[in-house]
Amino acid sequence: MNKLLDKPLRLFTLYAFLVLACSVPAYFAIIDYIWLNEINEHNHIVSESTKKNLQALKLNDQELKQSILLWNRLKPETQLREVSALKADSLYNLYRKNQYIPAKGYDRFQGRVSYFELNGKKYSLTVETNVEETHETILAITAVTVFFFIVLLTGFILLNKRISSRLWKPFYHSLGQIKSFDLNSQVRPVFEKTDIAEFMEMNQSLNKLIEGNIMAYRQQREFTENASHELQTPMAIVQSKLDLLLQDPSVSSRQSRLIDQIQAALSRVSRINKNLLLLARMENQQFREKERTNLTALLEEVLELSEDFAYERGLKLKTRIEENITKACNKMLFEIMVSNLLMNAVLHSEHQGSIEVLLDQQQLRISNQGSVALLEDKLFKRFSTASSQNPGTGLGLAIVREICMNHNWQVAYDFQQGRHTFSVLFAENGIQN
Structure with a gap:
């Protein structure tokens, strides 16, 4: 650089x-x-x-x-x-x-x-x-000229370093303050006073920008904290009322079907609400805590919970999991990521097909059989449907991408020989290694 x-x-x-x-x-x-x-x-x-x-x-x-x-x-x-x-x-x-x-x-x-x-x-x-x-x-003249040119150039380089170290000191101090700034700590950076107009104007603009970010972060955090209670409570009340209504003997079969449809829609709204809240919390960096986690054991737990759902759809799980794969990550987010990838594989698998799961030191890979490739330009976008055959909430893969970004991992999709493959590549030089 x-x-x-x-x-x-x-x-x-x-x-x-x-x-x-x-x-x-x-x-x-x-x-x-x-x-x-x-x-x-x-x-x-x-x-x-x-x-x-x-x-x-x-x-x-x-x-x-x-x-x-x-x-x-x-x-x-x-x-x-x-x-x-x-x-x-x-x-x-x-x-x-x-x-x-x-x-x-x-x-x-x-x-x-x-x-x-x-x-x-x-x-x-x-x-x-x-x-x-x-x-x-x-x-002789050229030799003398070259000699004085080298002397002059060496002087320029030394003077440039000496002057720039003093001239740009306020800039590098401001840069260091920006690098160490953390929204979660809410500690405002203190910029060094300078008599250089450009740096003074830059520091003033940075102060305004940081103040605006802190205010927006507080508002978003308050929203994420309040939205869960404000939205989940009325939905739970509606759900309970619908359950009571279903138990009423006077409800006709037609009304019962309508109630089932309402419950299905309400359940979808509840999932969307939870996913949006999860995305908002990740964007607000509320899952910064990472610890050394045995991904092998954690993946096996998630697979055990998902095994029955896969069998109900006539699918077989084939696994190749190395022992004692450990990474620094957020345990809950890793479980959500694997669950979303497995759910995506189940939804887009052909009947009587198979889902292959691979975990090693470099990557987590989940693949399943399919006939048509997913739309890559819509895969990780919110509320975008990558396949018209199995529409979902449109947030599962967006959450996967956000979790990978949170851990400095990379997620990739590939379709070859009739198989969808999602790969999560663990960073070589991240904090998780």
Whole structure:
């Protein structure tokens, strides 16, 4: 995970490297251009001064010839030659093997050829100058530039860490307070005072948000505590009244059927109410208590209670349960989860089919025979029916998903080779391990 301030620093570093890479050829071109101009100017000065000095000496032809021979021997890089016609001055650039230091290889020369007239004869004057090794100079400049670039970059990194540790201290303090905040404890976090406007505004917004969450949590908790009594009591009264009405000898068979239908609907409403209350309590984190539980023994108890219901539907239970599988979980929620998965398997199983239950260190898996795959986009949604053939309350699998989220587990569904399979994968790095 990258920190916020590291990202711009990396981009700045990359940009600096690109600028440094582009500067090397720019150095080469600029220095080479300056040196050549300076050498050309030097050659021009030498050429002009030589011509003027020769003209000022006023030598005769014999003296001039001897002087030219001596000059060419002493200074081979400035050649004086007699030519047939005068031409415009010209420049040339060439590489030639070093005559004095053969191991050095080839040297670069910048030359100038100029023409003049002396004693009625035409002459050309060639002046050459050795060009300094541009590559060596550029290499030295690049090395110095890279050195100071590394020094500058190291300073940026150290300063960035030092400044960010102080600059972002209020932010990390606020972040730590948010991480440790628990709705159940109702203890409001205390944010560090800061003179940075952005962090101050953030802390004020967090205080408002937390205050609103605490108020909403209190209201929901009060609702969950009161709803059970307020709703269950009238439903129990209605149920008892219906039971008394059924015992009345004056009730006709038609009225009895109507009462049975009312009781079935009332029973469904009661189940929905209990499931909704359970979901609300889980969402309000009222089942945070977890203890090391032997899932093997707990699963066997639930299977024993569900065995008769499965046999009534003509189903066989096949189990593969490893011994002493223990996880940190809420015992009641685990029982509810297994019961809902088993109930779902029974409802969606074909007659005379089988239900397979597997429990090992990694997962709990329950599968049953079926002809049509369930609608995966509606499986874990509240009041959604995953199959039109066996409609239920639409809350069983939603409760299973909520329980898995409460324990940091994962629930998955698969349909292959005519079998529905629900798998609860136990987290590898959760508090339950």
